[in-house]
Amino acid sequence: MTKLISKPLELPAFVTPNRVFMAPMTRMRAAQPGDVPTDLMVDYYTQRAGAGLIVTEGSQISPEGKGYADTPGIHSDAQVAGWRKVTDAVHAAGGRISLQLWHVGRLTHETLQGGQPGVSASAIDFDGTVTLKHADGERYTAQSPTPRALEVSEIPRLIEDYRRATRNAREAGFDMVEIHAANGYLLQQFMSVSSNHRDDRYGGSLQNRARLPLEVVDALTDEWDAAHVGIRLSPMIKFGGLDDADGMEMGLYMAAALHERGVGYLHLCEPDWAEGPALDSAFRSGLRNAFSGIIIGAGNYTVAKADEMIAEGFIDAAAFGRPFIANPDLPRRLFEELPLAEVDFDTVYGSDVAGYPQGYTDYPTAD
Ligand SMILES: Cc1cc2nc3c(=O)[nH]c(=O)nc-3n(C[C@H](O)[C@H](O)[C@H](O)COP(=O)(O)O)c2cc1C
Numbered sequence: 001m002t003k004l005i006s007k008p009l010e011l012p013a014f015v016t017p018n019r020v021f022m023a024p025m026t027r028m029r030a031a032q033p034g035d036v037p038t039d040l041m042v043d044y045y046t047q048r049a050g051a052g053l054i055v056t057e058g059s060q061i062s063p064e065g066k067g068y069a070d071t072p073g074i075h076s077d078a079q080v081a082g083w084r085k086v087t088d089a090v091h092a093a094g095g096r097i098s099l100q101l102w103h104v105g106r107l108t109h110e111t112l113q114g115g116q117p118g119v120s121a122s123a124i125d126f127d128g129t130v131t132l133k134h135a136d137g138e139r140y141t142a143q144s145p146t147p148r149a150l151e152v153s154e155i156p157r158l159i160e161d162y163r164r165a166t167r168n169a170r171e172a173g174f175d176m177v178e179i180h181a182a183n184g185y186l187l188q189q190f191m192s193v194s195s196n197h198r199d200d201r202y203g204g205s206l207q208n209r210a211r212l213p214l215e216v217v218d219a220l221t222d223e224w225d226a227a228h229v230g231i232r233l234s235p236m237i238k239f240g241g242l243d244d245a246d247g248m249e250m251g252l253y254m255a256a257a258l259h260e261r262g263v264g265y266l267h268l269c270e271p272d273w274a275e276g277p278a279l280d281s282a283f284r285s286g287l288r289n290a291f292s293g294i295i296i297g298a299g300n301y302t303v304a305k306a307d308e309m310i311a312e313g314f315i316d317a318a319a320f321g322r323p324f325i326a327n328p329d330l331p332r333r334l335f336e337e338l339p340l341a342e343v344d345f346d347t348v349y350g351s352d353v354a355g356y357p358q359g360y361t362d363y364p365t366a367d
Contacts, residue, residue, distance in 0.1 A: 006020075060072075119149070120189045122149045288313055
């Protein structure tokens with residue numbers, strides 16, 4: 001029987017030849033100094049160009065938006081030039097690629113912020129760690145410090161950082177951008193009651209907590225257009241000290257607001273991959289009723305789960321994360337029911353030498 005995930009999909013901005021998307025995955029291999037995409041990253045993404053759509057690893061919109069060692073940015077000319085090589089090669093291989101725009105908020109460390117803590121919705125002490133590297137390249141995890149609450153007067157500058165990142169992404173040849181409003185990073189820190197105790201127009205009611213992410217959406221749809229702006233949400237995820245008490249309600253509210261704005265896609269990072277609950281059918285159908293555009297599901301997907309969710313009308317495409325690390329030709333393997341290789345988790349987050357290929361570009365194809 002033909003698998004539904006093997007069928008083409010019409011997004012507002014372009015058509016994808018299949019519905020097996022590559023989920024965004026931080027791999028911590030950008031060149032230093034400068035957080036610049038490398039030629040090895042060109043190879044890595046090009047090997048995976050068979051995906052219906054690649055969503056890149058989170059790429060920080062500004063130095064303030066960085067929270068882990070060796071993650072790539074999208075705020076400098078050198079970074080744009082590095083990404084340009086990636087997009088050119090992915091396009092030459094027949095692929096499509098969306099850049100994930102990342103601001104980590106409080107999930108950072110003072111060593112990445114000139115001795116300062118990160119910024120967030122509120123100055124709330126929390127339990128969250130980030131992965132850093134010693135000067136010799138050895139990895140370690142560190143507790144994030146209590147963040148500083150962003151002033152209302154800083155919000156226009158923050159939104160301009162998102163705009164500049166989007167201009168840069170266009171210049172670098174990306175097919176779309178994806179706003180990272182998931183996994184407990186800055187925009188979700190504003191959305192969640194546990195991390196947002198503000199009493200101004202960015203805090204308190206659900207509408208106020210959703211204001212910043214929606215202002216970012218509005219700025220970026222103005223900067224490019226709605227079709228080229230996607231967004232990732234993870235209602236109810238437990239990550240980075242988050243406890244999203246009204247996460248489901250927020251997810252449905254955001255879905256309705258995004259429907260009105262006609263964004264290119266809504267990418268659902270399902271919470272069960274990171275200690276959150278499994279989403280139930282009531283939430284999935286609520287989401288579908290609120291948002292009639294393209295919904296991408298991600299998190300512990302198999303062909304069977306993806307086809308079932310597509311058949312139910314809950315999602316239009318499935319993004320695969322971990323399986324894409326070890327299987328560069330994942331769509332073909334899924335369509336032809338070939339065996340899948342296992343991920344070596346020791347090498348997922350890079351190594352001591354920038355550009356180190358082990359566990360990155362050396363996973364073979366099925367052939
Ligand atoms: C190594 C790794 C890095 C990740 N980095 C990101 C990221 O940069 N941005 C993001 O939104 N999600 C990130 N995720 C979450 C994935 O996009 C995906 O939602 C998750 O892995 C569940 O999908 P899977 O079960 O197919 O792996 C990461 C996951 C892994 C395993």
